[in-house]
Amino acid sequence: MASPPGNDSGSTTRRSIQPIRRRSLLFGAAGLGAAGALGAAGCSRIPTGDTLARLKTQGTVRLGIAGEQPYGFVDKNGDFTGEAVELAKIIFKRLGIDHVQPVATDFGSLIPGLNSQQFDVVSAGMYINHDRCQQVIFADPEYQMLDAFIVRKGNPKNLHNYQDCYRAKAKFATGTAYAEIAYAVAAGYKEKDIVILQDQVAGLNAVETGRVDVFAGTSLTVREVVKKSHRAEGTKAFATTIDGKKKIDGGGFTFRRTDTSLRDAFNVQIHKMKKSGELFRVLQPFGFTKAEMTTLTAKELCA
Template sequence: MADFPNLSRRGFLSRSAAVGGLLVVPGALAACSKTDTSAGSGDDVLAKLRKQGYVRVAYAGEAPYGYTEGGVLKGEAPALHARIFKALGVDKLKPTLSDFDSLIPGLQAGRYDVVSAGMAITPERCANVLFSEPEFISPTAIMVKKGNPKKITDLASAKAAGVTIGVMAGAVEASYAKAAGIPASKIKTLQNQQDGADAVKGGRVDAFVLTGISLRWLAKTNPTLEVTPTFVPTLDGKKQYSSGGAAFQKGNEALRDAFNTQLKKITSDKSAYVGLLSPYGFTAAEIPPATLKTADLCKG
């Protein structure tokens, strides 16, 4: 698989959130009619969701994957999930804001039905939750001060320069940094995207590592910072493409399978995928290839 081009994004990062209300993703629901699916029609969980008319989703306030703007839930995952659940006969998303590293514990505790946060599919997470098939792929990038004074281009160059890097709490980039040989003393954990940008601006870290699409979105509101070209890190000798998906509770296989049926209809239709997610900077380059399967990603 080739490297991916830089992607443009529009909008801005919103750190505000509405918790517990029923929010509709503009345009995501009206465009789709209800569809009966044999995969989930007999499942108690899906039947309950249909009866109550909403599904509880968790998001982490991380643009462009899941965030609120003006009290409206937006982002790649909510837009995609709203379309899918509408097709499954569930009309609305009921959102809960969570710190990223609390998403899985909250799901396991039953506080919501689905994690709608663009969460990377990893073997460690697969041990605790059920993932959908991949919703997107996204390579990694690094946020630095304008002019890139340390000349950082990837994790290997960060290690060689002896710089301190920031990673988001609970996110997969910490494992990439460790695999690249960066010592733990040079890795600082930050709670969210804006904390990462602020740490770079304030000199607490020299660089902030995250997916390229996230960082380019963040750079829109942090003009003193820039983002390196994307690269594909390795972990245990394997390239890591940061494939993201929806997460479900263990035991909810029928709900996950019904979700996957509708997801495939979108990811196999370039026009549908880009038309739905282009407002969040996603293009055809983010469409996961048909050969990329969650079962393989969970094996590592």
């Protein structure tokens, strides 16, 4: 998921195919209370600043998610899942933390919630960019991603990139705190003219009903949300061009700036999974392809 540089309000990327259900919000609120109690107990025994040691003692890590497929969402059975949630279960187990407690919130509230200790880590497929790196630190990305558009069947305005949209004077929409806002502005749109919607489902509905001409999101979420639509389709994935240079985004787990040891321990595990091929096996059931596996680093993306 991806939010615009400079317009995060401390938030994060991209993108919801399924809205957060009421059950997930209630579960998140309950988790905060329980985890808060655990945290208080843990902090009484563990020196402040040693987050990994505290989480091991608690046995629980609170995971901020945004209710967005395929990253972290509630499935048809009411259970939390998604590539980031399943990856978190594996890695934190290996770090000695047995239980992962997903906490659902709006995408734009993820970084503020992390920094105010509402949860311990964010795992929402958040794009790693320079502005976010001033507020938080990231593990190396588990995936790389191109963008795509939801458009009406047949793509009547012939929209294939942000410049096409601006030239066609297309009514442009994207999600709350998405990186695509900044990409549209770079193509010529004024931010006030961009329609901001909750997620991809709202974007699909807006395109199908003609309220907007195009909704921008990640290629993976776009191709998933249009599967059953008879009135809309997804465009071919493309790399955003900024100042004449093609930009490929990458998403990763997000940590407080003080939690470098926790982030570094997480990185050790994710690199082992990349090397063995296990990471792809975890992500593949959620629609990821080998083209979305990456060797990019957080340092590169932060720059």
